Amino acid sequence: MSDTVFFPNVRFDARFAARLDHFALSVRAMHERREGGGRAGLAGSAGEFAFHRPYRPGDDVRRLDWNLYARLDQAYVRVARRESAEHWLVWIDTSASMGAGPPGKLQLAAEIAAGVAAVAVASKGEARVVASNGRELRVQARRELPRVVSFLESLVAEGVDEARVLPAHGPALADAARVFVVGDLSGRTPRDVLSLARGRRWLGVFQILAPCEFEPPAIDRVRWLDPESRRTLDVECDPATTARYLARLSSAQEEWRKACARHGAVFRAVPSDSAFETLLTEVLVR
């Protein structure tokens, strides 16, 4: 692919670690504010202590921290991490089609995975990052985040997406409270993924598309290449053809959206030049 527009690698710049920290803290802060509304989010009332928040009418008085009240003369409730929120799983598609870009789709997928892991460990939980090529990494503490970054940087968009690779992670999925499926969903159907949305498990499906897939550029002609099947197609990107493509893409995405909605899962389609913070903030702080 020496003369093909292709971006198979993942590279994090020097500021990425700071971005992760800032993102994790901001998500947690937003959750804390939302906890005031009494809505369950990342933390719950039982189990390991997570943090305090001001008491609001309607709170269970059993959660009041009387010692703190005695010292500060203000009422705070103890917020504990929910056991079911401790294990998150991020599945990343690393097939060759994820090299489409720029930026490469795998790049944003890796950033999303890193962001999820950062939020998970910031909330005293743990995250498991699983690549479609079978490699995986488990992190439980913030200090392990550099390992996640290194792991993600080692991923390369190559090979063919095995449609049934997700169920193979059944044991890892068993105790996962949240599952993030990140890929371009190329060659997949909703049925392949939505079987993961079982019980109270939260499932997010993130379709990442290259900008040129989202909005074909205004160029006369282009040779599209499927890096997995090596098929090519020479296309004249005239407005009519582009409109037909966009309509077909929209239809496919709508199918995913409806299927996900039926299973209580979240579906998001984003271009690969999006900021992972925006995407994750929107789905994690709801």
Next chain:
Amino acid sequence: MSALALVFLGIEWARPLGLVALLLPAIVLWLARARPLWPTVAIGTLALWEEVAPPISRSGARPRGPVDLALVLLAIALAFGAIALAGPRPAHAASALTWRIVVDRSPTMYRANAAGELPIATAARAAERWLAENVSRADRVLWQAPGGSRDERSEGLSMPSDWLRAPHIPRSPPRFAEEDRAGTLWITRAPLAVSPRTAGVCAAAIQPSHGPIAVVGTTRFDWNGERILEIAGGARPARVIATSELPAPIDAFVATWAEARSLAYERGASSEDGALLTLRRAPDGPERTIDTGRDGWRAQGVVRGSARVSDDDGDLETWLDQGGVPIVTHAPGRIEIAWSDMQRPSGDPAAFAVSWAALLDSALLPHPAVVPPAERMARAAERFEPPRAPPDSEARTAAVDAGPKIAAWLSLAALALALAAWRAKSRQSSPFAASSSAN
């Protein structure tokens, strides 16, 4: 000016090999045409495109598009750079200058020194060295040897090799005072009778040389470095010959004049070797009777044809004519007479004698072995002074000076075009920016 400079397309190229770099833009354009203009882009939604877009071609042939603006700009930039590299400058820089080399072919230039070297050879070598180092290939180098009955000329960086041999008829030195011009180089020997002001000079060294300084009859006078020795019978009498029968009044006077000059006069001689003067009849032609004269004398007679004004040794000067028809012509060493018969001249007899004696004296060659005493005793070091450049060299210098400026402007234009090409390329590649195959 570099000898490698070349005039091409009306422009002088200081480094013509740089023009080879013009192949670069051609290669770039050719490569651009050879590779497809369409980008090949990896996507994961090919299946959707296959559903909605009719394929243009599924063959393996790569589509080719027109050459894009960035490449054209780049090619022009490379062309400008190549032209700048070749060092263009106004063609005036290559306009030919004319250098004149005035060569003294008088006998003194052919007298070998103690080392056996001829002054003309020594001076010519010095001149040739200077010419090789300082004169452009485009320049014209004109060698001239005035002083004979006919000016000899030649062109080239070297003096004609046959000029190293003494001319058959001894020549007088050039009138150097009339040759004192810029772009002129004298080839002579030291010491100089006239010092050049704008001309250059290559003057061979000269050293005192022993030998004859005069011959009178059969008596030779030699200078031995200290004094003059009289050697009776040391020389054969110099010869004056008439190769054909001369009119009686002329023949009688020549005999008288030769006797007075201690010369041997031979009538009907078959060989001109060693003769200091040859008198001959003009080739036969229409016969007519004339009455002509000069210097106070007149004579009636019959002429056949006319005296020639040039022969193998050069031009002859008309001394006497009748109605524009040369009757007597002369040059050093020879006199040609059209008269086949001449009556006794009228007027003062002395006028005829003085008139003809002056003619014979002027045509008489010096004795070949005789060198004037002043020349025998002269000693002078060699001298070399380069000539000033010919007048139009200023324009040429200005043209040469303009070369770097032209190259600088061309380079600047090439840089600007390259930047424009880069910008154009950047804009073109924006749909798939971040460079192809980048990571």
